[in-house]
Amino acid sequence: VQLVESGGDLVQPGESLRLSCVVSGLPFSRYGMSWHRQAPGKEREMVATINSVTNSTWYPDSVRGRFTISRDNAKNTVYLQMNNLKPEDTAVYYCYVPYINHWGQGTQVTVSS
Secondary structure: OEEEEEOOOEEOOOOOEEEEEEEEOOOHHHOOEEEEEEOOOOOOEEEEEEOOOOOOEEOOOOOEOOEEEEEEOOOOEEEEEEOOOOHHHOEEEEEEEHHHOEEOOOEEEEEOO
16 A cells, blocks of 8 residues: 655745645545644644545644545545645645555645745
């Protein structure tokens, strides 16, 4: 199983980014997916999750209304659209398959003026 994230960048506050995670080695459509982040000196936290059957989603209060997770099963890809980014969103963002406890390598997002 391989998870490859991309899309991280340095942006200014208020800007947007879309992260992508391409998954290989498993029947992607059958698995729920999630995005997590880890800032320096802080614990890793979940920022979005999407169900495999209903595509239902969940977000913590810190990102709800600004972040959107989605998936394209034809492309084996899960996305994280991040709008109105804030400096506190700065972190390494990881793609994760909860059912098999498998992580991607992460992509750096830095929000700074």
